[in-house]
Amino acid sequence: MSTMAASAYGHMILQFPVPFGSPDNSPLQPSGADFPCKQGPNVYKINKMNELNVGSSYELNVAGGADHGGGSCQLLVTLDKEPTKASTWKKIHVIEGACPAAGKTFPFTVPPEVPNGVATFGVAWYSRQAGQPELYMNCAPITVSGSSSDASQFTQLPDAEFANIQPFSQTCKVPQNMAATFANPGKYSTRIGSGPFADVCGKGVAGEGEGAAPSAPAPLLSAPAAPPTASLAIPSAPAAPSSPTAPGGAGGVFGGDGTCSQEGAVVCNGESQFGICNHGKIVFQPVAAGTKCQNGQIAKREFRHRAQRTKIN
Template structure:
């Protein structure tokens, strides 16, 4: 009788572990894990609470009260977990978004893909994993995501926890002050892929194969395979990304860039970003330029690849066409907009902004500058790195 009771207790404990003992992210501390908003569970996601296990009140769920996660670009970071049912491991992704309240159609940038051996390298207990924030990510406030497709769960599942993080520049990055001369370009790193989503029927038709370690369709440039007993299999389906987002294509069109020899006397074109703090988030862009006269040997033209950034189609609803720039034929969006401060760039040369709940008129970009195609949260400027012998250095007195 005692043996039977022990067997029954063991079975019940195993069953309870299967129900409540799944894995949740421990560090960075996720939304819903502290304070009055504590609501996080270790259950797999459904289409209803994707992403992040968001509840019926996103503003309450995405509260940052009691959470203080800080990361420095380029410095080692760690992700850790708690729980017992690792389901033999599986595959995970780490990603970032600027959206402070991610929804089912939010676009993400994957900074690390872990194919096999996550969240357990051996398949028997949780492990910690090292990662870094890429240099291409701009300092600021982000939402960090961990996703997991388990290996031996018995059914196709998708797990996800999210955490607010504040990312700061490393020792090589210089803070940029208001009214400082800037180099203008889109904030998204086109080499970082969109988040892979599967096993959620209302999001897409993608499925993982049972009892395997999924291989991501587009893992990105940062991939590790730490598992000791991997059994890889591809994800089936198409457009395995958040609802309304677009996968970053594997092939990218070439664009031309120009590099100038440092011993020439070429004048530069600068873009000045002036922020009026009384009317944020509106920005005013001004430019100054000078004619360039030089021999052809001083300028070299090279080709580089770039791919379009993930779509932010859901962040600002499309409205009827309108607001043409006189004489250009370029038409933007009109009517109400959802995300305050969102930019809409057309052709890289014209843009408008969501301000006070409505789309502004279309405006031309300054000569020789381009904005990020599509809708992004900001026309982001990064300070030019001072160089002792560069033209910028001589001109600004570095």
């Protein structure tokens, strides 16, 4: 099976635009070692050049089964053909909330600020729910036409906003169970659903006032706009689902569904599965390795060996 065919049980992975090489569907390392584009062997091997026209509409397709309750996506472009850590990424479209989502695509239009020529498209998304705040990123080669060769307008697009990984900040993280919002989403942006939302640095919840601003892109991470206070509270344990149809124990079947009453609540199916209440329905999926679902929260597991070890905080 091709590595580009996302497993129904795997993390989400870019399908269109057609990505470079054999894309990796795991999150970026917190150290930033594989930033950008999940750096690795043959990461910039071109499988297919994506021809994109300015003003035309396309469907972003990030497929897979483990969307971690959705999150927020940045659709990005850099003029570098083989991006490095020093590359400048600009937002061409932002989707705040419910992105990515299993079985769903998202429309976007190539804006006129992107100049003609070969460039690199990137999609970076923050998962709403996982064992820890995570940032995913896949990239694709593009050739843009229908614009001009003048890149001066491209510099006016807002810079990408990266968090959860170094060097941007080791303390700047999107709070768990929140969909990220951005200090400067730009004029090409969409917000989906009712959240709850928190900015990419968790201002007022996690990382507030900690760490120096990164060298690039500094302006967007150094002073993000504070979201409403109510949106920053980590939700308390939700009410139990009204009539869950999936088994309640840790041996529950992945992909089972149920019903619920509290919109946006985290619902546990034993300790090994969780789901988000979405319009009265739940689709359960496994928690990340090393975590458990308990009392409506995702938490780290305690690891015990033959000799008692220190609890992981």
